[in-house]
Amino acid sequence: MSGARETGHGFNPLLIAGLVLTGVVAFIALWALVALAPELSSGNDGGGHALSKAAPGYAAIVDLAERAGADVELRRRVDFASSEERGPLLILTPKHDSKPEKIAELLARQNDRVLIILPKWQTLRIPGRTPKPGWVSNGIPIAPSGALLPEPLFGKVGVRAPGAKAQAIAAEVGGRRFSAYLPADAQVVDGDAIEPLIAGANGGAVLARAKKRDVYILADPDLIDNLAFASRDKARAAALLIDAIGEDADADGLAFDLTLNGFGGQRSLLRFAFVPPFIGITLCLIAAGLLALWQAWVRFGPALKPGRAIAVSKAALIANSADLVRQARRELDGAAAYVASQRSAIARRLHAPTGIDAAATDDWIDRRLKAEGDPFSALARRLPLARNKHEFLEGAQALSDIRKELLRDG
Incomplete structure (x- = not known):
């Protein structure tokens, strides 16, 4: 004989209730994290966006602007254009594989005061050779396609990287004069529907503006990205460049878009279930399910042990x-x-x-x-x-x- 204590049912009710409750909570938490992961992510993934601390990112210019007292916003969702006369300078940082129609949608929602920083670096991380989390091991400069710039606004635009050495040039934007530090083989843009604001060393424009609207193009991101903060002079030049563009666009702050880089902005029923105003309905459904589970547990309880048809005696x-x-x-x-x-x-x-x-x-x-x-x-x-x-x-x-x-x- 085993000597085990005989009970009326095979399982501990409290243990089973705990397992069921844990499973329900874990299931809800899993889907909540799946839906809200883009908005909760730190973004330090080595990409070229405002959350990245790697060389092609823009976390340094964001931190510098905040320390200087500027109004800086990191947008994880697409907002409609403000009806006010002044507003922040919206900075778009598309990737090489970003969809042009997505950029066109963002431009359509924003009347003016937009800066598009074209991508340049294709980065990779080699295990064991990355000094810090979020950094990159190596990068390859690749000129993006001109299709990233919507043709109705900019016309036919070409992006190229003519051979030129690194140099500092005098620039004037928005009535402000400063020195711009061009990297070696700086990217430039050419087109009939844009006007150059900062010319490249061998033709083209490093910084240009659309003729129809106050929408700006920064062809080479190394003028303001984290790589530009390798020296004090380049960091100062990056801050002056952003300030001059904001002055020329009559902006009162900076707004870095993150939706083009995959952080927020997704339209899905799963995400809507965990954000206002639909979070209330989700909580009601969860409560109703728990009450139904509790009712079933209290009403039926453990399974009854069938007795013998004829007693033994x-x-x-x-x-x-x-x-x-x-x-x-x-x-x-x-x-x-x-x-x-x-x-x-x-x-x-x-x-x-x-x-x-x-x-x-x-x-x-x-x-x-x-x-x-x-x-x-x-x-x-x-x-x-x-x-x-x-x-x-x-x-x-x-x-x-x-x-x-x-x-x-x-």
Whole structure:
């Protein structure tokens, strides 16, 4: 025998309830993280966006602008254009594989004051050679396609990287003069629908503006990205460049878009379920599910253990047999058999003479009884003639008393 304590069910109810509750919470948390991961991500992945601390990122210019007291916003969702006369300078940092229609949508939502910084670096991280998390191991300069710039606004635009050495050139944007540090083989743009603001060393424009709107193009990101903060002079030039563009666009702050880099802005029913105003409906559904689970648990409880159809004992067997006789209404039919069973038990125990009939056996039993009370033979004749249950029970009880008196087994 194992000696294990026997219980009414195979499992601990509290343990099962804990497992179910943990599973429900984990399932909801998983889908919440899947839906909100782009908005909760730190973004330090080595890409070319405002959250990245790697060389092609813009975390340095963001930090510098905030320290200088500028109003800086990191946008994880697409906003409609403001109706106010002034607003922040929206800075778009597309990737090489960004969709032009997505850029066109952002430009359509923003009336003016937009700066598009074209991508330049294709980066990679080599395990064991990356100094810090979020940094990159190597980068390859690749000129992006001119299709990133919507043709209705900029016309036919070409992006190229003519051979030129790194140099500092004098620049003037928005009435402000400063020195711009051009890297080696700086990217430039060419087109008929744009006007150059800062010319490249060998033609083209490093910084240009659309002729129809105040939408600017910075062809080479190394003028303001984290790579530009390798020296104090280049960092100062980057800050002056951003400030001059904001002055020329009459902007009162900076807003770095992150949706083009995959951080927020996704339109999905899963995300809507965990953000206002639909988060209320989600919480109501979760509460309704938990209440339904609780109702089912309280109502039914653990599974019932089925009992045996026939209990294991002589008393149970006798009780079941008596119940069958009672249901069949044949109680009186067993009177003769009961008398015979009592006669046989007394004669066997008291060693009555063998070979005598029932009447002689009854007389033999009568001689061993006391004088008071009805003799066994009279009760044996009267019991089979009982007319109802009361008479039957009275006679049967008298025979049972005689047996107990003679056999001393009461």
